[in-house]
Amino acid sequence: MELCRPPLGFLDPSCLPSLRDDVDDLEDLGFPPPPSPFFSAILAAFQPTVCDDAEEAWRCHINQLVTDSDGSCAVYTFHVFSSLFQNIQTKFCSLTSDAAGYLGDGLRGIGSKFVRSSDMLTTCSDCPTLYVDADTIISYGLLEKMKFSVLELQEYLDTYNNREEAAVSWLRNCKDTFPRCPGDGVITCQPGDSEEKQMESLAQLELCQRLYKLHFQLLLLFQSYCKLIGQVHAVSAVPELLNMSRELSDLKTSLRAAEAAVASNLEHTHMAHTQTQASAALPSFSSSEAAVQAILECLNNQEFSKAIRYIHECRRLWPNGVFGGGSESEVQTLLNVYFRHQTLGQTGTIALVGSRQDLSLICSKLLELNGEIRDMIRRAQGYRVVNTYLPDSSASGTSL
Known part of the structure; x- marks a missing residue:
């Protein structure tokens, strides 16, 4: 299938400075080779603090952001939170x-x-x-606004984490107290049920209440992040700024398709030895600088699957380095590398990848779900066991 190809022809690694002769002379004298000015700039431009754990990476970022005075940390806010949010969504769906x-x-x-x-x-x-x-962050007075919004975002995140723990612990207690067996009947929450059945149904209602609160808090967390996005993205209307949104969005589409192809081995489906040869064909990079240049060349040649495989190899060789950590997708890393490379030595560039969608439909569906839960609980409150079983709402964080 033909992949969507963004216009990347102007990304030419052949223009990179070659210092090989000078390096050889220094090595002959026993001096360690100096870093390439190009690679030093790349490292300074797109190397946020990398952690295997997305939550730890976000905490480190906030600590650094508080003392940020030149925007060098603030530029990674969206990059780091996006990785964290993907991690949150994965655990949310599993729960x-x-x-x-x-x-x-x-x-x-x-x-x-x-x-x-x-x-x-x-x-x-x-x-x-x-x-x-x-x-751009400094010139348009965005740094302090971002700091305030990030602290507000953190409050939503703290509440989400608390509600997640409340739901997880209640589910665990339900499983321990009322284990479900294959032959169990459907829990109906009817007045004629035995006291044990009523207690089980009430425990499930409390679980539903906690799940609802968790679902709604995820929505509030996402809305808070979209608010932060909107504050900064508003400056994109300034004519002097270069907007790379379409270019990066096209690149993301191509890279995602390549990522899926690599994951499912769509490119090597002939024979097992073909896959082995392809794996063996991965270059052994002499340095991280050489790896960056090879990745940029892949993007220039629209060899997106190869770029994905190179990132895999680079993370194996240099874990938690400039090529990202396990909590970050390969596509995210490549987009960041590409943007930072394109904007080296330039100012006034912005790009939004992914749209801020209308969340009103989700909100209405969640409110409808909450109405059903509340209706069930109100009917259950007429049962004799409800007052002896349901926990105090102030203690459980549940408002009936």
């Missing part, structure tokens, strides 16, 4: 699926509604990333 599996067909099939809510949240909230240079 929702686990809870829905435990609920089964009980409570009028509310578990399946949570799954649909989860699917909608993850489909519609494809986390956008904003690329901008530090000079």
Whole structure:
């Protein structure tokens, strides 16, 4: 299948300075080779703090952002949070699926509604990333606004983490107290049920309440991030700024297709030894500088699958270095490398990759789901066991 090819012809590694002769002379004298000025600039331009854990990377970033005075840290805010949000979504979907599996067909099939809510949240909230240079952040007075918005974003994140832990712990307690067996009947929450069945259904209702709060908090977290995006992206209307949004969006489309092809070995489906040969064909880079130049050459030649494989190899050779960590997608790394390379020595460049979608539909669906949960709980409150079983709302963080 023909991939969408962005116009990358002007990205020419042959223009990079060659210092090989000078390096050889210094090596003959016993001096270590100096870093290439080009590569030093690249490192300074696109090397945020890299951690294997996305949450730790975000915490480190916030600590650095507080003392940032020139925008050199602020430029990575969207890059780091985007990786974190993808990590959050993965765990969010796993938790929702686990809870829905435990609920089964009980409570009028509310578990399946949570799954649909989860699917909608993850489909519609494809986390956008904003690329901008530090000079633009300073010139347009965005740094302090970003700091304030990031602290506000962190409050939403802290609340989300608390609600996630509340849902996880309640689900674990439900499984321990009321283990589900293959032959169990559907939990109906009816007045005629035995006291044990009523207690089980009430425990499930509390689980639903906590899941709903978690779903809604994820929506609020994403809205807060979109607000931050909007504050900075507003300057893109300034005529003097170069907007690379379309260019990077096209590149992302091509890289994602290449990433999927590499993951499923679509390019090497003939025979097993063909795959072995392809793996062996990966170059053994002499230095990270050589690797960066090779990756840029791949992008220039529109060899996107090769660029993805090079990133894999570079992360193996230089873990948690300039080529990103395990918590960051290869596409994200390549987009960052490309943007920082294109804007070296330039100012006034911005790019938004991914759209800020209308979240009103998700919000209305979640409110509808919450209405069903509240209706079930109100009916359950008439049962004799409700006052002895349901935890105090102030202690559980649940408002009925």
